[in-house]
Amino acid sequence: MGAEIIRLSGLTKEYGQQAVVRDLDLTIGKGEIYGLLGPNGAGKSTTILMIMGLTEPSSGTIRVAGIDPVRQPAEVKRKVGYLPEDVGFYDDRTGLENIVYTGRLNGLTASAAKTRALELLERVGLTDAAHKRAGTYSRGMRQRLGLADVLIKQPEIIILDEPTLGLDPEGLRRFLSLIVALSRQEGLTVLLSSHHLQQVQQVCDRVGLFVAGRLIAEGNIRELSKKLFSNELIAYEAGLYRGVRTDGDWIPLRSRAADAVRNTGGVRNFHVEGDRFFWESDIESGHEIARKMIASDVDLSYLNRKEYGLDEIYHRYFSTVAKS
Amino acid sequence: MTVKEKIMSETSHPFWLMVEKEISDHVRSLRLIIMVVLIALTSIATVYLALGSLKDAIKPGDPEGSFLFLKIFTASNGSIPPFHVFIGFLGPLLGISLGFDSINSELGRGTMSRLLAQPIHRDYIINAKFVAALIVISGLFLCLGLLVTGWGILKIGILPTFQEFFRILALVVLTIFYVAFWLNLAIFFSIRFKQASTSALASIAVWLFVTVFYGMLVSLVARSIAPSEFAPPGRIIAYQKLVQNLGRLVPSQLFSDATTTLLMPSVRSLGPLTMEQVHGAIPSPLSLGQSLLVVWPQLTGLIAATVVCFALSYRAFMRKEIRSR
Numbered sequence: 001m002g003a004e005i006i007r008l009s010g011l012t013k014e015y016g017q018q019a020v021v022r023d024l025d026l027t028i029g030k031g032e033i034y035g036l037l038g039p040n041g042a043g044k045s046t047t048i049l050m051i052m053g054l055t056e057p058s059s060g061t062i063r064v065a066g067i068d069p070v071r072q073p074a075e076v077k078r079k080v081g082y083l084p085e086d087v088g089f090y091d092d093r094t095g096l097e098n099i100v101y102t103g104r105l106n107g108l109t110a111s112a113a114k115t116r117a118l119e120l121l122e123r124v125g126l127t128d129a130a131h132k133r134a135g136t137y138s139r140g141m142r143q144r145l146g147l148a149d150v151l152i153k154q155p156e157i158i159i160l161d162e163p164t165l166g167l168d169p170e171g172l173r174r175f176l177s178l179i180v181a182l183s184r185q186e187g188l189t190v191l192l193s194s195h196h197l198q199q200v201q202q203v204c205d206r207v208g209l210f211v212a213g214r215l216i217a218e219g220n221i222r223e224l225s226k227k228l229f230s231n232e233l234i235a236y237e238a239g240l241y242r243g244v245r246t247d248g249d250w251i252p253l254r255s256r257a258a259d260a261v262r263n264t265g266g267v268r269n270f271h272v273e274g275d276r277f278f279w280e281s282d283i284e285s286g287h288e289i290a291r292k293m294i295a296s297d298v299d300l301s302y303l304n305r306k307e308y309g310l311d312e313i314y315h316r317y318f319s320t321v322a323k324s
Numbered sequence: 325m326t327v328k329e330k331i332m333s334e335t336s337h338p339f340w341l342m343v344e345k346e347i348s349d350h351v352r353s354l355r356l357i358i359m360v361v362l363i364a365l366t367s368i369a370t371v372y373l374a375l376g377s378l379k380d381a382i383k384p385g386d387p388e389g390s391f392l393f394l395k396i397f398t399a400s401n402g403s404i405p406p407f408h409v410f411i412g413f414l415g416p417l418l419g420i421s422l423g424f425d426s427i428n429s430e431l432g433r434g435t436m437s438r439l440l441a442q443p444i445h446r447d448y449i450i451n452a453k454f455v456a457a458l459i460v461i462s463g464l465f466l467c468l469g470l471l472v473t474g475w476g477i478l479k480i481g482i483l484p485t486f487q488e489f490f491r492i493l494a495l496v497v498l499t500i501f502y503v504a505f506w507l508n509l510a511i512f513f514s515i516r517f518k519q520a521s522t523s524a525l526a527s528i529a530v531w532l533f534v535t536v537f538y539g540m541l542v543s544l545v546a547r548s549i550a551p552s553e554f555a556p557p558g559r560i561i562a563y564q565k566l567v568q569n570l571g572r573l574v575p576s577q578l579f580s581d582a583t584t585t586l587l588m589p590s591v592r593s594l595g596p597l598t599m600e601q602v603h604g605a606i607p608s609p610l611s612l613g614q615s616l617l618v619v620w621p622q623l624t625g626l627i628a629a630t631v632v633c634f635a636l637s638y639r640a641f642m643r644k645e646i647r648s649r
Contacts, residue, residue, distance in 0.1 A: 023330060045647065049647065052441060053644060054437070054635065074443045074444065074503060075402050075443070077441055077442060077444075079577040080441075081441070081463040082437075082438075082441035084434065084438060084441070086434055087437075087438055088433040088434025088435045088438065089433075089435060089438075090349075090435060091433065092349075092352070092431070099346060101341070102438075102442060104335070104336065104338075105338045105341060105342070105442045105443070105444060106443060107335055107338075107443075107444060107454055108335065109333050109335050110331065110333070110334070111329075111333055121367075146438075149438065153443075156359040194489055223383075283483075
C-alpha cells in the first residue's frame with residue numbers, strides 16, 4: 001500500500017433516525033484496487049456519494065487526495081472519476097458526443113476533448129460504435145462508454161459503483177481486466193463496490209466487507225480467510241479411480257481404503273459418497289492419506305484441499321453478524 | 325486559423341457549455357418543432373384575418389386611428405380570437421413543453437449523477453436549463469413579433485411609427501416574461517415529480533385551472549357577494565375593485581390586462597373610473613410611457629411570480645438528494 005489517498009474517519013450518515021453508515025474508518029492507498037463488498041442496502045453507495053461530495057455526512061471526516069469533499073466538492077470531482085450504478089447517457093447523442101461533453105465540462109478544449117475521447121474509445125473497444133447514438137448501445141457497451149467517460153478527465157482516483165451489474169460473464173471479464181490494466185499502467189486508485197464476489201476477488205488488492213452500515217472486516221482475501229478460519233478444520237475431498245474393476249472386486253477394496261482413511265490420526269466427519277471420500281482434519285493430512293490409499297492398492301483420480309473463497313468468507317461473516 | 329479551428333481550440337465556461345447543449349437539445353426536439361408549427365399556424369391565421377378586417381376595425385373619430393399598425397395584433401373578425409389572445413393561450417403551453425421534463429428526465433435516464441460528478445456547481449444545472457429555455461423562447465417570440473410586423477408592412481404598405489414599434493417590442497418582452505413563468509412552474513414540477521408525465525399533467529392542470537376555471541370561480545364568488553343595486557356608490561366601487569383584484573391573482577389575467585393596455589393606447593385605466601375622473605379628459609391615446617405606467621403593477625406581478633417559481637425550484641433542486649436511478 002502506497003501513500004494514502006482516501007481517508008475516512010468516524011464517518012456516519014443518518015437519514016432521520018436510521019444510520020445508513022455507522023462510524024466508518026477506511027484508508028485506501030495510492031494505486032490500490034479496493035473492493036467495497038456488501039449486500040444491497042449495506043451503505044456502499046451512500047459511502048461513495050459522501051466521498052464524491054454528493055451527500056453530506058452526518059458526522060466524521062473525509063479526505064480525498066487531501067481535499068475535503070464537503071467543503072470543496074468541485075475540487076474533488078476534478079480528481080475523482082465516478083461511474084454511477086446503471087450509468088445513463090444522452091440517448092440521442094452519439095457515444096463520442098457524450099464523452100466529449102464530459103471532457104469539455106472538465107475544461108478541455110473541443111479539439112483536445114475529441115482527440116482524447118477517440119483515444120479512450122479505442123482503448124475500451126468502442127471505436128466502431130463511436131458515431132452511433134448512445135441509445136443503441138448494449139449494456140456492456142454503455143458500461144465501457146462509462147469507463148471512457150470517467151477517464152476523460154484524467155482522474156487520480158476512479159470510483160465505480162456496482163460496475164459489474166448486468167454484464168454477461170465474458171463482458172464482465174473484459175471489463176474487469178480493463179480496469180486492472182488501467183490501474184496498473186497509469187497508477188490509478190480504484191474503489192469499486194459490488195456484490196459479485198467471485199470477480200471482485202480476482203481483481204481487488206484489498207476488500208472491505210460492509211454489513212448494515214458497518215465495515216466488519218478488511219484485508220486481502222488470504223488475510224480474511226486466515227482470520228476467519230484459523231480455528232477451523234481443513235476440509236478434504238478425494239476421488240477414487242475405479243478403472244475397469246467389477247463391483248465384486250471394487251467394493252471390498254474401497255471399504256478397505258475407507259477404513260485406512262478413517263483410522264488416520266486427526267480425521268473427523270468422514271463420509272463416503274459413491275467413489276468420493278470427504279473428511280475434515282485438524283492437521284494437514286492429505287499427504288499421509290494419499291500414501292495410505294496407494295499402499296492399499298486404490299488409485300486416486302484427485303485429492304483436493306478446500307480453499308475458502310470470498311463466498312465462504314462473506315457467508316460466514318453474515319451468519320456471525322446475524323447471530324450477534 | 326479558420327473559425328472552426330478557433331472554436332475548437334477555446335475552452336468555454338462549463339455553464340455556457342451546458343446552456344449550449346440544452347439549447348441544441350431543445351432545437352432538435354420534436355416537441356419544440358410541434359409547438360413552433362402550432363404557434364406559426366395560428367399566428368398566420370389570426371394575422372391574415374386581422375389584415376382582412378383592418379378596414380372595418382378603424383372607425384372615423386377613433387382615438388386609436390393613428391395606431392393602425394397595432395390593429396394587426398388586436399383586430400379580429402369575430403370568428404377566431406386576435407393574435408395577442410392566442411399568444412396568451414399558446415405561450416404557457418410552450419413554456420410547459422420546454423420545462424416539464426427538464427430535471428426528472430435527467431434523473432430517469434441516469435445522466436444526472438454523471439453530470440453531478442463533474443467539477444461544476446450544482447446550481448449550474450438548473451440555471452442552465454432555465455437560461456437555455458429562456459433564450460429559445462426569447463428568440464422565438466422576437467422572430468414572431470418581427471415577422472408579423474414585416475408581413476404587416478408588406479400587406480398594408482404603412483410603416484409602423486416608433487411608438488408602435490416599441491409597443492410591439494414591449495409586447496414581446498411581456499410575452500417572454502409570461503412564458504418564463506410557466507416555464508419555471510413546469511421546471512418546479514419536474515423537480516417535484518419523478519415521472520415526466522405527472523409533471524406535465526400537473527402543469528397543464530394548473531394552466532387549465534388558471535385560464536378556464538379561475539375566471540368562473542371569481543364570477544361565482546362575485547355573484548354571491550354582490551351588493552344591491554341601491555347600495556351607495558362607494559360600496560359598489562369597492563366591490564368592483566375586489567372582484568378585479570381577485571381576478572388578478574392569476575398570471576393569465578395580468579398578462580391579458582398588460583397586453584390590452586400596450587396594444588390599445590386608448591386604455592387609460594384597468595380599474596373602474598368615476599365620472600369625475602373621466603370628466604374633461606380628451607379621448608386621446610396614451611403615450612408609451614404612460615401605458616407602461618398603467619401596466620407596471622401587472623409587469624412587476626408577473627416578474628415576481630416568475631421569480632418566486634424559480635426560487636422554489638432552485639431550493640427544491642439544491643436540497644434534493646441525487647442517487648443513481
